[in-house]
Amino acid sequence: MGCSSCSTGKDGQPKGCKNNGTCGTDGCNKLTVFDWLSNMSLPNGQKPFDCVEVRFKNSRKEFFRNSENLSLSIGDIVATQATSGHDVGMVTLTGELVRVQMKKKKEDYTNPQLPTIYRKASQKDIDKWQKCRDREEEIKKRAREIAIILKLQMKISDVEFQGDGSKATFYYTAEDRVDFRQLIKDMAKAFGIRIEMRQIGYRQEAQRLGGIGSCGRELCCSTWLTDFRSVSTSAARYQQLSLNPQKLAGQCGKLKCCLNYELDVYLDALKDFPSQDTKLFTEKGMAFCQKIDIFKGSLWFSYKDQPANWHELTKDQVIKIQEKNKKKEKVASLEEYAVENVEELEKVFENVVGQDSLTRFDAPKRTKNKKRSKKRRKPAPKKRPTNNA
Structure with a gap:
C-alpha cells in the first residue's frame, strides 16, 4: 500500500503526494483493483479491450469507451463524457479485467451509447477540478443551513462537483419523502450552478x-x-x-x-445440535433450554418452576434424553446427568514471568534487629602468644 512519495522525508514527517485523496498511483485509494493481467501480452491479432474503468469521488466508478485509442494506464487523469459538459476522473482499471468487471455488474460493453473518454486531462482541467473540490465543504455547510431554514427533515451528507464545475450532486439521507423543490431553487440561486439531489441509504452514507x-x-x-x-x-x-x-x-x-x-x-x-426450543421431560418436571455453547458442545437447561437454576448437559446427553422421551420414558432428573460433567480442577498458578523472581534486581534489605545485634556484639579478646621455653 502506498508508493515512494509516501516515504519519510528529511524532517521525519511523511512526504505525501499532496493530491488530497487522488493518489497518482492509485495505491492509497479504497476499492483499488489489482490488475493481475498487466504483465501478460495479448495473443497475436487480438486488439486490446477498448473500455476502461474510471473512478470519481469516493467509491463511484463508471465504465467508458476509449474511442480515441488513447494510451491509458492505471492512475491517469482523464476527461470523460458527462450529461452536460465533461467530468474528470482517474483510470482504475484497463484491459481484459474491465470486461470481467462489466459482466459482473451487468454492463453491456457492446452498447454504442456507452460514454466515451475525450482526452487525457490537461493541467488546466486538473486545476479547475481541484478548485471545485476545495469548494465542496463550504457549499455543503451552506446547503445544510438552507435546509434547516426551510425545515426539511433531511441530512445532506456529501457534495460532489462535476469536473468542469458546472454541476454539483448533493447526496442526502431522509426517513420519509422530502419535497426539496424550493431547496433546489435557493441553492441554484446562491451557488450559481446546476443542482442534482440524490438520496442514498444510511449504509451508503457510511x-x-x-x-x-x-x-x-x-x-x-x-x-x-x-x-x-x-x-x-x-x-x-x-x-x-x-x-x-x-x-x-x-x-x-x-x-x-x-x-x-x-x-x-x-x-x-448448529445442524448437529438439538433445537433451541427443545423440551426435556423428567420426573421433577419439564425443562427448557436456556443457552447453547457450540464450542464446548454444551446446553444449559432449567426446570419450569426453577428458571434461575441452570444445569449443564452435553449434546450427547440431551439426545439420549430425547430418545427416552420419544418412547414416553422420563428420566429421574437433570442433576444426575449434570453431576457427570462436573470436573474438579485444581488451581494451578503459573509463573508468567519465568523462573526468575520479580525482586531479583532489588538490594537485600537488612532488618534492624540484625544491625542492633552487631552493635552490641563486642570483639573477642585476642590470645597472647605463650613462650614454651
Missing part, C-alpha cells in the same frame, strides 16, 4: 464518509466491501449474542455487516 469501527479498523464498507447484504437479528441469535442495539449497530445505525461473516460456520455447527 461508505462515502468512512470512519473507524468498534474493532479499531476502518469500516469494511469504505475499504473493501462492495455489496450490502441484509443483516437480520437472527444472525445475532444464532451466534448467541446479546440483543443490545448499542453493540450490534454500526455507525450507520443499522446492524453491523460483520454479523454475517461467521454466520455460516455457526449454522453448520
Whole structure:
C-alpha cells in the first residue's frame, strides 16, 4: 500500500503526494483493483479491450469507451463524457479485467451509447477540478443551513462537483419523502450552478464518509466491501449474542455487516445440535433450554418452576434424553446427568514471568534487629602468644 512519495522525508514527517485523496498511483485509494493481467501480452491479432474503468469521488466508478485509442494506464487523469459538459476522473482499471468487471455488474460493453473518454486531462482541467473540490465543504455547510431554514427533515451528507464545475450532486439521507423543490431553487440561486439531489441509504452514507469501527479498523464498507447484504437479528441469535442495539449497530445505525461473516460456520455447527426450543421431560418436571455453547458442545437447561437454576448437559446427553422421551420414558432428573460433567480442577498458578523472581534486581534489605545485634556484639579478646621455653 502506498508508493515512494509516501516515504519519510528529511524532517521525519511523511512526504505525501499532496493530491488530497487522488493518489497518482492509485495505491492509497479504497476499492483499488489489482490488475493481475498487466504483465501478460495479448495473443497475436487480438486488439486490446477498448473500455476502461474510471473512478470519481469516493467509491463511484463508471465504465467508458476509449474511442480515441488513447494510451491509458492505471492512475491517469482523464476527461470523460458527462450529461452536460465533461467530468474528470482517474483510470482504475484497463484491459481484459474491465470486461470481467462489466459482466459482473451487468454492463453491456457492446452498447454504442456507452460514454466515451475525450482526452487525457490537461493541467488546466486538473486545476479547475481541484478548485471545485476545495469548494465542496463550504457549499455543503451552506446547503445544510438552507435546509434547516426551510425545515426539511433531511441530512445532506456529501457534495460532489462535476469536473468542469458546472454541476454539483448533493447526496442526502431522509426517513420519509422530502419535497426539496424550493431547496433546489435557493441553492441554484446562491451557488450559481446546476443542482442534482440524490438520496442514498444510511449504509451508503457510511461508505462515502468512512470512519473507524468498534474493532479499531476502518469500516469494511469504505475499504473493501462492495455489496450490502441484509443483516437480520437472527444472525445475532444464532451466534448467541446479546440483543443490545448499542453493540450490534454500526455507525450507520443499522446492524453491523460483520454479523454475517461467521454466520455460516455457526449454522453448520448448529445442524448437529438439538433445537433451541427443545423440551426435556423428567420426573421433577419439564425443562427448557436456556443457552447453547457450540464450542464446548454444551446446553444449559432449567426446570419450569426453577428458571434461575441452570444445569449443564452435553449434546450427547440431551439426545439420549430425547430418545427416552420419544418412547414416553422420563428420566429421574437433570442433576444426575449434570453431576457427570462436573470436573474438579485444581488451581494451578503459573509463573508468567519465568523462573526468575520479580525482586531479583532489588538490594537485600537488612532488618534492624540484625544491625542492633552487631552493635552490641563486642570483639573477642585476642590470645597472647605463650613462650614454651
